[in-house]
Amino acid sequence: MRGNVLGWATAYLALTSAAGAADWYTGAEELAPPKPQPSVAIDFAFEATSQQAVSGAMIGTIAPLSPLAESGLRIRLGGFGGSYVYYASEPWVGRVNGYFEQGAAMLGYEWIERLWQFALFGGVEVSHDAISPNDPDNTVKGTHAGLKIGADFYARPSDQTMISTIATYSTDHNAYYTRLKFGLAIGGGVFVGPEALALGDDFFHQWRGGLHLSGLRFGGVQFGISGGYLQDQVRGPGGYGLLDARLTF
Numbered sequence: 001m002r003g004n005v006l007g008w009a010t011a012y013l014a015l016t017s018a019a020g021a022a023d024w025y026t027g028a029e030e031l032a033p034p035k036p037q038p039s040v041a042i043d044f045a046f047e048a049t050s051q052q053a054v055s056g057a058m059i060g061t062i063a064p065l066s067p068l069a070e071s072g073l074r075i076r077l078g079g080f081g082g083s084y085v086y087y088a089s090e091p092w093v094g095r096v097n098g099y100f101e102q103g104a105a106m107l108g109y110e111w112i113e114r115l116w117q118f119a120l121f122g123g124v125e126v127s128h129d130a131i132s133p134n135d136p137d138n139t140v141k142g143t144h145a146g147l148k149i150g151a152d153f154y155a156r157p158s159d160q161t162m163i164s165t166i167a168t169y170s171t172d173h174n175a176y177y178t179r180l181k182f183g184l185a186i187g188g189g190v191f192v193g194p195e196a197l198a199l200g201d202d203f204f205h206q207w208r209g210g211l212h213l214s215g216l217r218f219g220g221v222q223f224g225i226s227g228g229y230l231q232d233q234v235r236g237p238g239g240y241g242l243l244d245a246r247l248t249f
Contacts, residue, residue, distance in 0.1 A: 037067030038248035045245075049230060050238040055082025063110075068248065071112045076121050076150070078104040086234070088135045096135050102127040104148050104170075116155035123148055125170045140203060146172030160185045162193075164214075175201040181212050181226075190215040195226055205233040208240055222246045 045057045059078040066072035080102040088096050106123030125148040129140045150168040157163065164181040177199045183191025190213065197208040210228015217223075223245035230240045 037069055039063045039067050041068055041246055041248045043244065043246050045242065047240060047242040049240045051230075051232060051235050052085040053082065054084075055080065057081075068110075069112060071110060074108045074110050074119060074121065076104075076106045076108060076123070078102075078106075080104075089137055090135070093133060093135050096131050096133065096138070098129060098131045098140075100127060100129045106148060106150060108150075110152075115157065116153070119152040121148075121150040125172055127172055140173065144172045146170045148172075162191050162214075173201040173203065181214065183212070183214055188215075189217070195228070200233075207231055210240070220247060220249075 039062065041061045043057075043059045043061070045059075046055075048054045057078065057080045059076065061068070062075040062077075063070075063072055064075060080100075082100060084098045084100075086096055086098065088094065102125060104123060104125040106121040108119055108121030110117060110119035124145065126143070126145045128143045131138055131141050135141075148168065148170040151165075153163070153165040155163045162181075162183040162185075164183075165179070167176075167178045169176045177197075179195065179197045181193065181195040183193035186192055192211065192213050195208075195210055195212045199206055199208075208228060208230040210226055212224055212226035214224035214226075215222065216225075223243065225241075225243050227239065227241040230238045232238065
């Protein structure tokens with residue numbers, strides 16, 4: 001066995017030495033191996049509003065059969081959590097502090113073209129809500145599950161413009177979330193422009209409008225910031241701020 005190993009090693013060294021000599025003799029440059037293309041993206045988001053609502057999310061998108069830069073199957077896993085405040089309809093209950101956690105698993109497909117990309121997902125979502133003190137009229141509290149669908153769209157109509165859309169819907173309390181961004185390039189892959197959001201469920205509805213700065217880079221992380229005005233169906237006007245980041249590998 002040891003003799004076979006030494007024989008293979010000697011043959012390998014001879015071949016590689018011959019290849020190196022041929023490259024030197026012909027003047028051909030040795031080709032570097034291609035850099036691996038990312039097949040996993042992790043998105044982080046953190047947002048806060050002037051109405052004492054705070055939330056965070058971590059979403060992983062996996063391309064199991066091809067790089068993210070190519071069309072193909074996608075697996076998406078997400079975790080969400082946060083806190084909020086509201087005032088119960090019963091005066092003796094008063095202020096209520098709410099906390100929620102959500103987890104989602106979806107399977108989808110993404111189409112990649114030169115100027116645009118579009119992804120469609122479907123799966124399940126599980127959520128848990130806790131409140132303090134107890135509000136007898138609150139039917140959200142507890143653990144619930146539902147079906148969830150989502151869609152992502154990103155386009156670069158020109159070198160100077162971008163359009164981005166995210167939309168999700170869950171049968172769990174008919175929860176929905178949409179975000180639309182339009183941007184103009186200001187250099188270095190960075191875009192600035194307006195954004196609009198709409199979110200809610202069976203118990204609240206809210207829309208937002210503001211400005212975003214997207215495409216900023218710090219090392220291997222791409223991130224963006226945005227903020228603006230919000231209008232809540234129950235609590236009225238306010239403000240919001242949002243920070244998001246993406247890491248690929």
